[in-house]
Amino acid sequence: MGHGGGGRLGAELIEHLFLPAFGGTGSILAQLGDAAVVQAGAARLAFSTDSFVVRPRFFPGGNLGDLAVNGTVNDVAMTGAVPLFLSAGFVLEEGLALDELGILAQTMGAAARRAGVEVVTGDTKVVDAGHGDGAYITTAGVGLIAPGVDLGPHRVQPGDVVLVSGPIGLHGIAVLSVRDGFEFGSEILSDTAPLNGLVAALLAAGVDVHMMRDPTRGGVAAILNEIAASSDTGVEIVERSVPVPEPVSAACSLLGLDPLEVANEGRLVAFVGRDDADHALEVLRSDPLGVGATAIGQVVAEHAGVVVARTGIGGTRVVDLPLSEQLPRIC
Amino acid sequence: MKYLDEFADPELARGLLDDIARTVTRPWSIMEVCGGQTHTIIRNGIDQLLPDDVTLIHGPGCPVCVTPLETIDRALAIAARPEVIFCTFGDMARVPGSNGDLLSVKAAGGDVRLVYSPLDAVHLARQFPEREVVFFAIGFETTAPANAMTVQMARRLELTNFSLLVSHVLVPPAMTAILEAPRRRVQAFLAAGHVCTVMGMAQYVPLVERYQVPIAVTGFEPLDVLEGIRRVLAQLEEGRAELENAYPRAVSFEGNPTARRVVDEVFEVCDRQWRGIGLIPRSGWRLAPAFAEFDAEQRFDVGSIVAEESPRCRSGEVLQGHITPPQCEAFGTGCTPRSPLGAPMVSSEGACAAYYQFRRLNGPALASR
């Protein structure tokens, strides 16, 4: 099963197996956002869940606990909601060191405080040794969407500018640098961080944001493809505009990876109205988490559903939806 | 990255493209042998930027693509054995056998590990003396020195639990087969740069002389590929047929004698089936008899292998440059990277995968200017 890597295979599982079972076309689930936007009485809520299974659990710049909190906070925040509460479920393998679990829990607590959210409920299960790969954490999060905030693929229009909040590829490379079979020395730290502050800043400044996603598994390539498909528009990017730190570029060259497909855990991609792009960049850049924000492309009416890049030397190529977990190659 | 980024400079690329445009007066067909070069070409849009008169034909230089189906099936059978730790480059993990691939063996509980280097397999063998560690030793001449060294190391360390499943392929016999083919359209070659880093350039002299084809030993960055194309086009326009080195920073005429010595000791030439193409005589390397104890094929009896290729797969024609991937009926429909019929759709160096991933618009034009 290459289905967990955030790309085409995962999408097929959802489309052919889960959707038919849970609601079918037309349901809220079928919108397939990272978070669901639901009406509960007078309140509009964003509701999201994610499971975190990263190996190794500790990597330069963070650990599983950071991802478990920030990942769900970010999925909720991408709808424009203010994240408020999290649940945390743990599936622990018999034999997992208590010290390690303690560190993960402390990390999650600190991350929650940093993000301004509260873990209000949780669950723990222990499975037999050999059946759980150490620790899996599932978090769900809920947030409140203020009136007038309306983000989503339906708002994406030709002419929109595509922004990224900072340099890409850091998380994926940080994890790979300590993974069995591929270890290499590097100073790269995961960029795991809560993005709700950036989102709040954009909305408070009245920026004409149409849609936002955080490019986690499958990277920027996956996000752009998903948005192009769900909004039925084309996306064009300029490769030279995409900010890739040198060591990330070097690691990708060494392993035969495409930086556009490498996971990020502290970046957002925003689609904003053309006339507001400069304003958006100003707002992002004045936040420590958005210092490297830059425009990387635009939305077009042509080639709906397909993402195209102008290559470094002036040619063009399609930026495809990544198949699944990137396999480092030698060829 | 130093000595990499400079060779992707857009202004220098423009200069080379302009020079090419000035040189070309008639149609020419050039084959790049190496899958790495195919990848660079399609990924960067080089074929779109060249004058229409220049046709690039993608060659069989993807060792992943040409590994015989029977060998893949053998690898799957060995990897499924409980005592085996099966180590492979990431490239091979999703190549379809008759029934599944290495990743599906892994999903079913097989100990399949992706590694960056064959040295990692040696480390595993030392780390787990009670397990059988097998390394899937595929590749062109470029990779053979690495694989050969591990065998020598295993001998020196007296490892009894380490073996290679070997499927090396050689470039010059493949080029000869293409030059001998009746429908030959290829008029010049870009030879594989890193293959020549190891083997030197001498093997290409007889090809140039016998077939009167220009050959430029070419690197892998965009400017390198453009330069290789520029050199052979100049030759073609001037009616010359010579062997040129367009990658002098990494290739010398004599190659790497240290590497070749080790390779000559550990491997011997053999006939090799190229998946999709057929048997090319004396086009492969296998372990020499002196190293038979490290041969996984002999160590593991996996019974008889009956390999069944998909009847719809036309990879052989793609690999020889007779058709482009979009000309195959199954391209993008019955054959996709998700469910490939053959190897070129799965290997990132395969022409089918390159076209599928980067070209599904058949040469996309940017809406913006």
Place this chain on the structure above:
Amino acid sequence: MCLGIPGRVEEVWEADGTRMATVDFSGIRKEVCLAYVPDVVVGDYTIIHVGFALTRLDEASALETLALFREAGLLDQELGTA
């Protein structure tokens, strides 16, 4: 099949009779085998393929090649064909 990347040799040592090195690629460091390039020393650039150095990268030659490329572009400008 030839993903070979240039990196700078930072440190050289011997392990089990084999010459090894730490090579730097713009901030990424990888342990590689130098057995096939006995003349390579700290400070040299090499081409690394699957954990093995295959050759010393000839820096002078690299710069020459780039200069040639620049000339190709200039020539076209002079001829008015650029």
